[in-house]
Amino acid sequence: xxxxxxxxxxxxxxxxxxxxxxxxxxxxxxxxxxxxxxxxxxxxxxxxxxxxxxxxxxxxxxxxxxxxxxxxxxxxxxxxxxxxxxxxxxxxxxxxxxxxxxxxxxxxxxxxxxxxxxxxxxxxxxxxxxxxxxxxxxxxxxxxxxxxxxxxxxxxxxxxxxxxxxxxxxxxxxxxxxxxxxxxxxxxxxxxxxxxxxxxxxxxxxxxxxxxxxxxxxxxxxxxxxxxxxxxxxxxxxxxxxxxxxxxxxxxxxxxxxxxxxxxxxxxxxxxxxxxxxxxxxxxxxxxxxxxxxxxxxxxxxxxxxxxxxxxx
Amino acid sequence: xxxxxxxxxxxxxxxxxxxxxxxxxxxxxxxxxxxxxxxxxxxxxxxxxxxxxxxxxxxxxxxxxxxxxxxxxxxxxxxxxxxxxxxxxxxxxxxxxxxxxxxxxxxxxxxxxxxxxxxxxxxxxxxxxxxxxxxxxxxxxxxxxxxxxxxxxxxxxxxxxxxxxxxxxxxxxxxxxxxxxxxxxxxxxxxxxxxxxxxxxxxxxxxxxxxxxxxxxxxxxxxxxxxxxxxxxxxxxxxxxxxxxxxxxxxxxxxxxxxxxxxxxxxxxxxxxxxxxxxxxxxxxxxxxxxxxxxxxxxxxxxxxxxxxxxxx
DNA sequence: TTGTATGCGTTATCAA
DNA sequence: TTGATAACGCATACAA
Numbered sequence: 158x159x160x161x162x163x164x165x166x167x168x169x170x171x172x173x174x175x176x177x178x179x180x181x182x183x184x185x186x187x188x189x190x191x192x193x194x195x196x197x198x199x200x201x202x203x204x205x206x207x208x209x210x211x212x213x214x215x216x217x218x219x220x221x222x223x224x225x226x227x228x229x230x231x232x233x234x235x236x237x238x239x240x241x242x243x244x245x246x247x248x249x250x251x252x253x254x255x256x257x258x259x260x261x262x263x264x265x266x267x268x269x270x271x272x273x274x275x276x277x278x279x280x281x282x283x284x285x286x287x288x289x290x291x292x293x294x295x296x297x298x299x300x301x302x303x304x305x306x307x308x309x310x311x312x313x314x315x316x317x318x319x320x321x322x323x324x325x326x327x328x329x330x331x332x333x334x335x336x337x338x339x340x341x342x343x344x345x346x347x348x349x350x351x352x353x354x355x356x357x358x359x360x361x362x363x364x365x366x367x368x369x370x371x372x373x374x375x376x377x378x379x380x381x382x383x384x385x386x387x388x389x390x391x392x393x394x395x396x397x398x399x400x401x402x403x404x405x406x407x408x409x410x411x412x413x414x415x416x417x418x419x420x421x422x423x424x425x426x427x428x429x430x431x432x433x434x435x436x437x438x439x440x441x442x443x444x445x446x447x448x449x450x451x452x453x454x455x456x457x458x459x460x461x462x463x464x465x466x467x468x469x470x
Numbered sequence: 471x472x473x474x475x476x477x478x479x480x481x482x483x484x485x486x487x488x489x490x491x492x493x494x495x496x497x498x499x500x501x502x503x504x505x506x507x508x509x510x511x512x513x514x515x516x517x518x519x520x521x522x523x524x525x526x527x528x529x530x531x532x533x534x535x536x537x538x539x540x541x542x543x544x545x546x547x548x549x550x551x552x553x554x555x556x557x558x559x560x561x562x563x564x565x566x567x568x569x570x571x572x573x574x575x576x577x578x579x580x581x582x583x584x585x586x587x588x589x590x591x592x593x594x595x596x597x598x599x600x601x602x603x604x605x606x607x608x609x610x611x612x613x614x615x616x617x618x619x620x621x622x623x624x625x626x627x628x629x630x631x632x633x634x635x636x637x638x639x640x641x642x643x644x645x646x647x648x649x650x651x652x653x654x655x656x657x658x659x660x661x662x663x664x665x666x667x668x669x670x671x672x673x674x675x676x677x678x679x680x681x682x683x684x685x686x687x688x689x690x691x692x693x694x695x696x697x698x699x700x701x702x703x704x705x706x707x708x709x710x711x712x713x714x715x716x717x718x719x720x721x722x723x724x725x726x727x728x729x730x731x732x733x734x735x736x737x738x739x740x741x742x743x744x745x746x747x748x749x750x751x752x753x754x755x756x757x758x759x760x761x762x763x764x765x766x767x768x769x770x771x772x773x774x775x776x777x778x779x780x781x782x783x
Numbered sequence: 784t785t786g787t788a789t790g791c792g793t794t795a796t797c798a799a
Numbered sequence: 800t801t802g803a804t805a806a807c808g809c810a811t812a813c814a815a
Contacts, residue, residue: 160794166800181587186563187503188792191807196500197560206544207525207729215519219546223553228560231519231544233532240536247510247541250499274494359733394733403735416520420672420707422716422735473810479784501808504791 190252198228199443200248201281202241202258206233208387209415210432211259214281217436218257225444227254234261236356242267249276255443257281257436263326277446281439282430284326284456291442292456295430297327300461301334304382304410304428305349307463309342311470313380313408319365319392320384321353331384331412350378354388362391369407370399380408380469386418389425393468397423408469424466431459503565511541512756513561514594515554515571519546521700522728523745524572527594530749531570538757540567547574549669555580562589568756570594570749576639590759594752595743597639597769604755605769608743610640613774614647617695617723617741618662620776622655624783626693626721632678632705633697634666644697644725663691667701675704682720683712693721693782699731702738706781710736721782737779744772 162170176182190196199222203211215231222229232248234241238261245267248256255277260268263283272278272290279291308316318335320328332351339349352368354361362383369377369392383389389411396407403409403423411418414429438457446452475483489495503509512535516524528544535542545561547554551574558580561569568590573581576596585591585603592604621629631648633641645664652662665681667674675696682690682705696702702724709720716722716736724731727742751770759765 164800169801181583183587184563185504185565185792186560187500187509187565188807189563189794190500191498191504191791191809192793192795194807200543206519206528207522209520209522212520212525215546216548219548228545228557230513231546232541233528233544235529235532244541247499250497250502252498252500270494274496359729390730390733393735394737397735398737416672417703417730420703422706422710424707424711477784482785498808501791502810504793504807505809505811507791 194252196251196253197226198230198251198253199255199257199440200230200232200244200253202232202234202244202248202256202260204234204236204259204261206231206235209417210385210413210430213415213432214259214436214439217433218440219436220433221437221440221444225440236261238262238265245271249274252276254447255279257439257443259283277443279439279443279446282327282435288456289454291439291446291454293435293439293442293459294457295435295459295461297330297461298334298337300412300428300430301331301336301382301384302338303334303461303463304331304412305335305338306342307426307465307469308380308382308408308410309338309344311380311408313378314344315348315350315378317350317352317365317369317378317381318384319352319354319362319381319388320357322355323353328384335382352381357385357388359387359391359394362388362393363395364391366392366395366399370395370401378407380404380410382410384412386411386413386415386425386427389427389468390417390421393421393423393425404468404470410469414464419466421468423468426466426469427464429462429464435459507565509564509566510539511543511564511566512568512570512753513543513545513557513566515545515547515557515561515569515573517547517549517572517574519544519548522730523698523726523743526728526745527572527749527752530746531753532749533746534750534753534757538753549574551575551578558584562587565589567760568592570752570756572596590756592752592756592759595640595748601769602767604752604759604767606748606752606755606772607770608748608772608774610643610774611647611650613725613741613743614644614649614695614697615651616647616774616776617644617725618648618651619655620739620778620782621693621695621721621723622651622657624693624721626691627657628661628663628691630663630665630678630682630691630694631697632665632667632675632694632701633670635668636666641697648695665694670698670701672700672704672707675701675706676708677704679705679708679712683708683714691720693717693723695723697725699724699726699728699738699740702740702781703730703734706734706736706738717781717783723782727777732779734781736781739779739782740777742775742777748772
């Protein structure tokens with residue numbers, strides 16, 4: 158409880174500690190921080206605390222924070238720019254050691270302003286147009302490619318790509334990878350059917366399933382690549398619920414490989430991202446930026462990996 | 471950005487605001503808090519940030535915090551007492567307005583100490599022996615009863631109860647409710663088979679499934695009540711994966727009704743808890759304790775509800 | 784309407 | 800080894 162117990166004689170020390178306990182003394186962190194000038198916390202502003210992918214990333218950050226003797230505070234923006242901004246403002250005012258963020262919009266000016274004023278920021282699972290930030294992401298073009306190559310290997314010649322909104326860079330990248338793999342295989346671009354969703358949730362996955370079922374049989378894809386697992390689980394549920402078999406009538410590939418993907422009753426083929434590693438790396442970058450005077454920004458990109466399961470045979 | 475923009479003449483005000491922007495002025499929250507004496511944050515120390523049940527509770531807290539113009543910080547104890555203690559210490563030193571917590575051990579002395587020193591604490595989704603805290607929970611005995619009554623209604627006469635460790639009060643309560651319903655129906659206590667697990671995770675659910683499969687056919691239960699949905703999903707996965715049909719060979723009831731329960735390819739019957747409401751109520755209690763001088767501690771108990779789906783026919 | 788002085792609780796520095 | 804003093808940045812109370 159004392160800062161330097163060794164600087165004080167055992168007697169006094171014991172006496173002081175007794176009185177502290179008696180009086181219920183608790184150090185005032187605001188005063189300490191005001192004097193010392195630095196905080197003992199990191200924050201992760203997350204896009205959707207209910208998505209297991211992000212909580213796994215957070216677990217990785219938490220591990221690294223633990224090692225550095227810092228506490229991690231998780232802030233949920235719930236995909237809303239106003240909430241994200243409010244969190245950023247408070248965190249900046251708190252002078253946290255560093256902010257990790259999966260932003261609603263990675264190119265938003267607010268991020269630059271915070272960074273310019275001196276709070277280290279690392280963007281997680283997104284990339285920016287400019288390379289003026291540390292960034293930790295996964296190669297989404299490759300991920301999209303892996304998914305579609307796998308489906309082509311399995312013999313599918315007409316497939317849906319489910320995801321959106323397409324304003325999200327990640328969705329664009331996965332689409333782009335999918336399209337590249339498709340044309341590389343010499344297939345007709347018209348047979349790669351985009352199915353846009355309003356969000357990446359289970360409910361939107363179900364609704365995509367209904368739209369899919371509404372297509373005429375000869376125009377209906379035999380497989381779907383969903384740009385995340387929540388969509389895939391929703392699609393899976395809707396398909397089975399309406400009597401179609403997976404993968405018989407519809408093969409499904411998801412993305413993220415969250416725990417519930419493997420645990421689905423038709424285990425989901427999915428593109429796995431090293432989410433724990435993503436978090437750990439992001440944390441170490443933000444710590445470097447906050448402590449190392451000649452820190453250089455880096456863009457770290459990890460490689461995704463396809464995990465084949467029953468939903469694609 | 472100014473505290474009382476109206477107290478200053480428009481000219482000065484405009485000039486000041488320009489300079490603030492120019493210089494990148496950001497208020498120092500530590501200094502502000504030191505002077506004013508109160509913080510603008512709530513914290514929720516959660517047992518398992520990866521369990522969707524808790525993130526839904528957190529969303530409820532977040533809503534209430536938003537309304538009160540406070541920020542919510544989520545801290546993950548990951549079921550480890552040492553991490554929980556570290557978070558509590560820092561939060562107390564930060565003088566947060568209030569702490570919401572789903573503790574590793576609701577009767578741990580550390581909680582009492584923090585509360586006694588003046589930080590409002592509300593215990594979420596757990597109950598305590600003593601009523602010296604605000605507490606928000608769901609009637610777990612009733613929940614266990616609902617689950618088993620449902621299975622008895624469906625004609626099951628030998629069922630497993632899957633959960634653990636049994637040191638968790640909640641697990642005990644749900645067991646107790648299950649047992650009460652069972653004997654009330656005039657059935658033989660020996661036919662209610664406890665299957666203890668080391669944790670409440672998907673992996674443990676799978677392992678319970680293997681143990682179940684290992685039983686001789688005539689001793690094997692025809693249904694299982696799992697004390698949470700993660701266990702139920704694991705059990706479901708293992709059962710289907712090894713060729714048993716659900717609910718044909720094994721009916722399954724889960725607990726919590728997380729989103730993934732309904733989205734499982736065999737949609738899971740589950741005992742629903744009003745998790746959003748749980749969070750909202752907890753937040754309003756902690757706010758009352760922090761602002762209302764004649765606050766009285768309350769123990770709020772919500773009523774669970776059974777949601778029947780395909781996993782029980 | 785604007786300016787000035789004080790103290791919040793801590794740590795660091797310097798003197799004893 | 801111990802004690803005294805100053806400063807961190809802000810909000811408040813009061814004076815101008």
